[in-house]
Amino acid sequence: MRYQRSSILFKEAQKVIAGGVNSPVRAFKSVGGTPIFVEKAKGALLYDKDGNTFLDYISSWGPMILGHAYDPVLKAIKNRAEKGTSFGIPTALETEIASLALEMVGNKDKIRFVNSGTEACMSAIRLARGFTNREKIIKFRGCYHGHSDAFLIQAGSGAVTFGSPSSPGVTKGTAEDTLLADYNNLEEVIKIFDEYPEEIAAVIVEPVAGNMGCITPKNGFLEGLRNICDKFDSLLIFDEVMTGFRLAKGGAQEILGVTADIVTYGKVLGGGLPVGAFAAKNEIMKELAPEGEVYQAGTLSGNPIAMAAGLATIQALDSDQEIYLRLEKKTENLELGFTEVLNKKGLPHQINRIGSMFSLHFTEEPVIDFRTAELGNNKLFKTYFHGMLREGIYLPPSAFESYFLNDALTFSNINKTIEAFRKVISGF
Numbered sequence: 197m198r199y200q201r202s203s204i205l206f207k208e209a210q211k212v213i214a215g216g217v218n219s220p221v222r223a224f225k226s227v228g229g230t231p232i233f234v235e236k237a238k239g240a241l242l243y244d245k246d247g248n249t250f251l252d253y254i255s256s257w258g259p260m261i262l263g264h265a266y267d268p269v270l271k272a273i274k275n276r277a278e279k280g281t282s283f284g285i286p287t288a289l290e291t292e293i294a295s296l297a298l299e300m301v302g303n304k305d306k307i308r309f310v311n312s313g314t315e316a317c318m319s320a321i322r323l324a325r326g327f328t329n330r331e332k333i334i335k336f337r338g339c340y341h342g343h344s345d346a347f348l349i350q351a352g353s354g355a356v357t358f359g360s361p362s363s364p365g366v367t368k369g370t371a372e373d374t375l376l377a378d379y380n381n382l383e384e385v386i387k388i389f390d391e392y393p394e395e396i397a398a399v400i401v402e403p404v405a406g407n408m409g410c411i412t413p414k415n416g417f418l419e420g421l422r423n424i425c426d427k428f429d430s431l432l433i434f435d436e437v438m439t440g441f442r443l444a445k446g447g448a449q450e451i452l453g454v455t456a457d458i459v460t461y462g463k464v465l466g467g468g469l470p471v472g473a474f475a476a477k478n479e480i481m482k483e484l485a486p487e488g489e490v491y492q493a494g495t496l497s498g499n500p501i502a503m504a505a506g507l508a509t510i511q512a513l514d515s516d517q518e519i520y521l522r523l524e525k526k527t528e529n530l531e532l533g534f535t536e537v538l539n540k541k542g543l544p545h546q547i548n549r550i551g552s553m554f555s556l557h558f559t560e561e562p563v564i565d566f567r568t569a570e571l572g573n574n575k576l577f578k579t580y581f582h583g584m585l586r587e588g589i590y591l592p593p594s595a596f597e598s599y600f601l602n603d604a605l606t607f608s609n610i611n612k613t614i615e616a617f618r619k620v621i622s623g624f
């Protein structure tokens with residue numbers, strides 16, 4: 197497999213785009229080598245500029261759950277575009293997607309659409325702060341909630357529980373309002389609440405973490421967060437930008453049986469166009485402008501083309517009673533195949549999977565939080581990543597990302613992937 201054109205295109209991009217990419221993970225920094233430049237995609241297949249084809253296991257980091265260029269979604273986009281692409285004036289389409297999204301989610305009264313997951317999470321904590329009249333939030337190490345200031349926070353030094361900026365440009369003042377705990381560690385959360393019983397507006401969590409590989413919540417973790425938040429009058433925010441409409445119609449709330457106060461969405465809900473959203477009960481949502489005083493706005497929010505793509509996507513998910521089962525079955529086949537290959541080879545590994553989210557870490561210790569995810573052998577991961585790429589399998593270019601299967605992947609595609617994996621691992 198040759199990447200000549202991609203390599204040239206990357207050099208050209210680097211001359212005019214910061215780092216050559218519009219989102220860091222695309223630069224292949226953690227695996228090395230040249231990023232693949234895509235020409236087009238259809239179904240489960242990516243076609244690059246060098247004429248290579250790949251089975252796609254990232255699905256645009258989740259949104260393309262139905263596969264690429266899915267006909268009903270394309271048709272919806274085309275039809276809608278003919279009528280004008282943006283108005284800054286309400287459309288009935290927004291009400292239509294809001295109604296269906298809320299019906300699928302099942303336990304929220306109102307939703308507000310924005311343009312990205314970042315915006316959704318940023319707005320959700322503003323709303324939580326406005327509603328509770330408190331300033332601090334708790335987040336978990338390794339959980340990603342987009343790139344707004346309040347979330348680019350790492351553990352502070354010493355005994356202090358408040359964080360410090362994890363990126364230059366984030367102020368110390370902002371960092372002091374974000375308190376950090378380890379994922380799956382309820383005791384730490386309790387300690388923080390004991391220290392700041394009346395200052396915490398919200399706990400924000402990925403109910404299934406997908407940004408340090410895929411990590412599922414331990415039994416009782418989310419239930420525990422629910423109880424603590426109730427006890428201290430804080431809000432529980434589920435960041436379902438990844439899991440929403442992917443793990444089930446009602447997302448992680450549905451399959452894990454825990455209800456959050458505010459839930460954020462993105463990715464699948466936009467069907468491949470830029471969409472984010474957050475939803476809550478009336479009591480909370482009425483605080484939002486124009487009804488309430490918590491300000492939030494967007495020139496392109498509820499954009500008709502984005503709404504059309506999102507609506508066509510969730511309609512397809514809503515009307516196919518088998519889709520989540522099928523996705524799960526495919527992902528389970530991948531898990532079983534990989535596990536068999538790895539066990540035969542005697543290679544220490546952890547495979548985490550829930551529904552159609554999956555990750556593989558080369559480590560002996562169960563991966564349950566950021567610390568254990570970091571123990572993975574990155575050198576091995578790089579070799580594995582590039583080996584699979586040569587076999588025509590496009591995986592997330594970092595061990596800290598989750599795989600997202602799409603429904604266009606067939607069982608025979610999965611078997612082909614397992615055979616490619618067998619070949620790659622046999623060379624280890």
Ligand SMILES: *Cc1c(COP(=O)(O)O)cnc(C)c1O
Nearest residue numbers: 312313314340341342435437438
């Ligand atoms: C992708 C993601 C975000 C950010 O969404 P963007 O659309 O990239 O801004 C937030 N939270 C989670 C859990 C995500 O996976």
